[in-house]
Amino acid sequence: MTREQLIDTIGKNGRRLSMKAADLTGFDFSGLDLTQADFRFADLRRANFRGAILRQADLSYANLTGANLTDADLYEANLNFCGLSDTNLTGANMEGAKVNFSVGQSQPYSTAKLPAEPITLTTILQKPGWGLLIGALLxxxxxxxxxxxVYFTNLIVTAKDPALVGLYRFLVVQNMSDGVVMFLLVWALSIRLARTVAxxxxxxxxxxxxxxxxxxxVNTGVYYLIGKPSIDELKKRPQGIDDTAPWFFYVIGDLLVANFFLYILQQGRQMTRKLTEQEFQLLNLEKLKTRAELDALQAKINPHFLYNALNSIASLVHDDPEKAEEMTLLLSKxxxxSTGRDGDLFSSLTDExxxxxxxLQVEQxxxxxxxxxxVDISNPALNALRLPQFLLQPIVENAIKHGIAKRAESGRIDVRIYEKNDYLHLCVHDNGPAFPDDMGGGYGLRSIQDKLHLLYGDDADVEFQNFPLKQVLISIRLARINTMSTVTASPTPPTPTPL
Incomplete structure (x- = not known):
């Protein structure tokens, strides 16, 4: 896309430009109005945005390495998870801009236009020295x-006085009970409060x-259950019990730890939600990419087959018109x-x-x-499985072209479908010449291999066998067939996790 085409696109779309995952390396956006433009996942290395208006633009996950954003207006722009190494933000308006988790050091921008950074644990830990100090304190x-x-446990084990043993046991149980109850309460409250209190x-x-x-x-309960007898006994003695700090000194520790724990839980849920949204966006992008690649493969298979079929009809028109008519009707079928699928890349095994x-009737x-x-299928229940369209036809076509067509006598093709060891096996056998050792296949066979790799990865395989029979064997793990047949559907957005 040229700069002129981009300007024309902006005019047609009312400035809401969508360039998701586009390769825009070195592109010149200088001075353009790109308000609310969508550049998520785009490659914007060394792009020139000098003086551009990027108000409320979404640049999350984009690679802005070496980009020039001098004097750009980035008011409330989303720069989360960006690559900002060597990015020039001199004079840029960063008011309200989000730059969380961005990677790399950018060149300075006008701090007068940058809002005050919120004080959070994350921002504190990112400051030099503070993270080390807080870590040391914790x-x-x-x-x-x-x-x-360890100290009180040792006293319980070594003390000879039953009253002192009871006192130490009371102190240990009291603090442990207090800590456990406090953490459970905060954990339960954090979930409840996230939904009800903003x-x-x-x-x-x-x-x-x-x-x-x-x-x-808790402390009152533990005192009356465990501590009171020992404490009463020690109070009767002449030396009594050493004075301890006032009760509110101890409760301060509980309150500080409880509020810190609540804060950590809230930050953790917020981080989980951000990561979940990021994974969802990446998954959606990957599915769109897979769909586009499969569409490209499908578009090439159909003309490839049509070319061969029309050549066959043309050769029969003069010699055998009836066969040509029969072949034409079969071809229309x-x-x-192939054209009545409404964009669905999959079909049932029955249809395939x-x-x-x-x-084969056309070729016959x-x-x-x-x-x-x-054409034989071992188990009728397999007919309901959904497989990529045109999975078998290129293999059968290859068997005719390189096998049957080269035989002077009768040729035979057997298509067998069966299940074995949790795999679906699709086998195409012909009695033509053996496969060469360096078998690579034409476009049709390569498209099959590409499809299987895109959809099933290592859970699918294509084998060219000469022994004991000459055959092409496709094996697909059954567990993957049902899960991948929905590749054309959009993933369900993640349910937001309460903060």
Whole structure:
């Protein structure tokens, strides 16, 4: 596409340009109005956007390496997950622009036009030194807690005084119960609050109140169940019990940990949702790509077959008009099959075999007694399976062209469909000359191999065998057939995960 064609397209579409996954390396967009344009997954390396208007444009997942965005208007543009290495953003208006998880260091842009970065744990950890400091603090607290557990466990094991053993056991059970209940409450509340409370500060306030109540309930319960007898016994002694810190010192720790845990849960769900949306977009793009490639293969098969069939009819028009008429009717039946699919790339095995029978009948008109054939399916239940269209016809055509046509005497083609070891096997046998050692096949056979690779990957295979019989054997894992026959359908968008 040239710049002039692009300008014309923008005019027709009212500026809502869609260039998803396009290769636009080095393209000149300078000065153009690209408001709300869609450049997702596009290759925009070294593209020139100098002075372009990209307000609310979607550039997520695009490769902007080396692109020139000098003085571009990127108001509320989506630059998430972009490649921004060596991107020039000097003077660009970045107000409201999203640049989360973008990769690479871009050249500076006008900070006066950039909104204040929100203060989140992610942004704090990304700042030099802060991540190390917070990690060190968390590590220190974790080690302190582990050492406290070891210390009190040792006291329980080594203490000789039953009252002291009871006190230490009470302290351990009290703290562990408090921690377990607090984490379970926050986890359950985080799910509930994500659906019912929009404001994050309200969620934290509710969690604070609930954890405060649970602190008193749990500690009071454990005290009366385990700790009271030992504590009462120690209070009767002359030395009593050493004074401890006020209760609110302990509850502060619970509240801090609870709110931090709530924040981590919310951030985790948000990240999961973003990744799920990204995977969905990539899946949708991959399916569109697969559909386009299959369409291209299909479009080449039909003219290839038509050319051969019309040549056969032309050779019969003068010599045997009745056979030419019969062949023409059979050919029309074939093309009703190939053109009446409404864009569906798949058909039932029943339809595919009927198409093969019709094709062989067409060729039988031409070859007469020189060609006999059989089409056999071992299990009628297999007829309902949906397979790519024109999967068998090119193989049968190849058998006639390179096998039957080269025989002076009677030729035979056998098409067999059977199930074995969780695979569907489609076998085409002919009694013509053996396959050469360097068998590559023409376009028809290559298209079959390409189709199977696109749809089934390693779960499908094509073999050219000369022993014990000369045959082409297609094997497809049955479990993949039903799942891949929906390749033309759009994937269902993921259900948003509450934050």
């Amino acid at each position: 590590g220190a607290l974790l080690i302190y807690g582990c050492n406290a557990i 404001k994050p500060w309200k969620r934290h306030l509710i969690v604070t109140v609930v954890v405060l109540i649970s602190f008193f309930v 074939l093309f009703r099959y 075999l009927e198409m093969v029978r019709t094709y 008109v031409r070859f007469g007694n020189r060609l006999t054939f059989t």
